Amino acid sequence: MSLVPTFATPSGFLGLPPGGGGRGIAIAGIPLDLGTTNRAGAREGPAAIRRASRMLVDGAHPATQVDFRNLPLCDVGDFAIALGDLAGSLAQIEAQAAQQEHLVALGGEHGISLPLLRALARRVGGPLALVHFDAHLDTWPESFGQRFSHGQPFYHAIEEGLVDPKRMVQIGIRSPVEPEIMAWTLAQGVTVLSAIDVHETSPAAVAARIAEIVGAAPAYLSFDIDALDPAFAPGTGTPEIGGLATWQAQAILRRLGGLDWRGMDVVEVAPAYDVAEITALAAATLAWEYICRAG
Numbered sequence: 001m002s003l004v005p006t007f008a009t010p011s012g013f014l015g016l017p018p019g020g021g022g023r024g025i026a027i028a029g030i031p032l033d034l035g036t037t038n039r040a041g042a043r044e045g046p047a048a049i050r051r052a053s054r055m056l057v058d059g060a061h062p063a064t065q066v067d068f069r070n071l072p073l074c075d076v077g078d079f080a081i082a083l084g085d086l087a088g089s090l091a092q093i094e095a096q097a098a099q100q101e102h103l104v105a106l107g108g109e110h111g112i113s114l115p116l117l118r119a120l121a122r123r124v125g126g127p128l129a130l131v132h133f134d135a136h137l138d139t140w141p142e143s144f145g146q147r148f149s150h151g152q153p154f155y156h157a158i159e160e161g162l163v164d165p166k167r168m169v170q171i172g173i174r175s176p177v178e179p180e181i182m183a184w185t186l187a188q189g190v191t192v193l194s195a196i197d198v199h200e201t202s203p204a205a206v207a208a209r210i211a212e213i214v215g216a217a218p219a220y221l222s223f224d225i226d227a228l229d230p231a232f233a234p235g236t237g238t239p240e241i242g243g244l245a246t247w248q249a250q251a252i253l254r255r256l257g258g259l260d261w262r263g264m265d266v267v268e269v270a271p272a273y274d275v276a277e278i279t280a281l282a283a284a285t286l287a288w289e290y291i292c293r294a295g
Contacts, residue, residue, distance in 0.1 A: 009054035012075035013106070014068055014288065024072025025291060026100040030079050030093060030108035033270075034086040035149035039237040045269035045283070046078060046106040048235075052280035053288065061292040063254055068291055076100070086148055090115045098122065102294070104287055107267030109237070110138055110150040113222050114157060120220060120263050121162040128262065129167035129217040130154070131210055133227035133249065135240040136175045137192070139185045150237075150268070158188050163220070165189040169213045171198060171206065171252070172227035175240045195227075195242050203248055207255030214259055221264040221290060223249075225283050233282050235274025246282050253289045261294035 012018040013027040029046025036042060060067040079096045082088030094115035097103055105116055121128055132138075132154065139158070143151040157163045166189035174195040186192065191213050198206055226236045229243035266283045274280060 006054050006058070009057055011050060013050045013284070014053050014073070015057045016073065016075040018075050019077045020074035021076060023101055024074065025102045025104055025294065027073070027075040027104050027106065027287075028079050028096070028100070029077065029106045030081070030112045032081050032089050032093070032107070032112055033109045033237075034084070034089065035111040035146075036109050036237050037143055037149055037151060039270060039273060041270035041272045042107055042109045042237060042268050044271050045108055045267070045280075048269055048271035048274070048277070048280035049106045049266070049283045049287070050075075052277050053284035055281060056284060056288045061288070064257070064292050066292040068288065071291065073291065086111075090148065094119050103263045104291060105263075105265040106283070106287065107265055107269070110134075110222070110224050110267045111148060111153055112267060113265055114148070114153040116263065116265055117153075117157050117162040117220060118160070124218045124262060127161055127164040129214040129219040130157070130163040130169070130222065131214065131219060131256070131259075132168065132170045132222045132224075133172050133244070134170060134222075134224040135172055135195070135226045135243055136224070136238065137170065137173060137177055137181060137185050138224075139190075140181055164217065167214055167217050169193065169210050171210070172244050174242050175238075195244060198244055198248060203251035204255060207252045210252070210256060211259065216260060218262045219259045220262060223264070223266045223283075223286050224268050225266065225279060226268055228282060233279040235270050235272070235279030236268045237270050238268070246285075249286060250289060253286065253293070257293035261290070264290045264294070
């Protein structure tokens with residue numbers, strides 16, 4: 001148990017000293033939201049997630065009994081970005097991600113997944129399996145005439161061979177979408193599990209399906225917080241009703257400890273729209289769930 005009161009927990013993720021380094025899992029904030037198409041503000045996400053993570057420092061994980069304090073874990077601070085330059089920022093993020101052995105990224109908008117996957121696919125030497133929680137497909141070839149935004153990362157990831165679409169599963173999808181975008185996504189071999197699919201089955205069944213699709217491949221987890229229903233995560237830029245409850249997401253992740261995890265991001269937390277830190281706490285807890293399995 002921590003020897004300081006919860007409210008006095010140091011400012012790094014899980015109270016880790018900010019700006020640390022070393023081998024193992026590195027936590028990095030990526031305060032970028034230049035590619036948002038609706039409400040901006042995810043640049044404040046990393047700070048909010050770190051603040052909320054203070055609720056998780058008082059003991060071991062209740063299911064795994066893993067104590068993060070016994071893991072090779074560090075908070076390397078925030079990645080540098082190119083102010084006002086989306087393409088330049090993506091390039092800088094890729095270069096910084098390439099320096100980390102195993103990265104958990106706190107976004108920031110979902111566009112950050114593309115440079116993170118570029119760096120990781122190069123590190124592992126081939127395409128990754130992808131477990132993607134979201135309300136949106138994020139496989140549009142462009143948004144409002146732009147090739148890079150938070151709506152394109154997985155279109156580019158598939159086109160660039162960074163992920164194996166036949167080992168890619170999207171969970172929680174429910175937003176409006178052009179039929180041709182859905183058709184293209186499915187034609188690549190991607191498995192799409194809608195929010196209704198999750199609600200009408202069970203976390204155990206969803207996790208079993210994910211594990212079947214991913215298999216033994218090196219895997220990446222990308223969790224857009226708007227996969228959760230706005231009742232559980234109002235602090236995000238593009239909320240969609242009918243989403244997952246936090247317990248559903250948590251229960252699914254707790255059953256995926258056997259996958260070969262190589263990295264994670266949790267994105268789209270926009271604290272200006274949050275209520276009582278519940279969105280930031282959900283994001284922090286999901287990252288903690290991952291760490292207590294991948295570490």
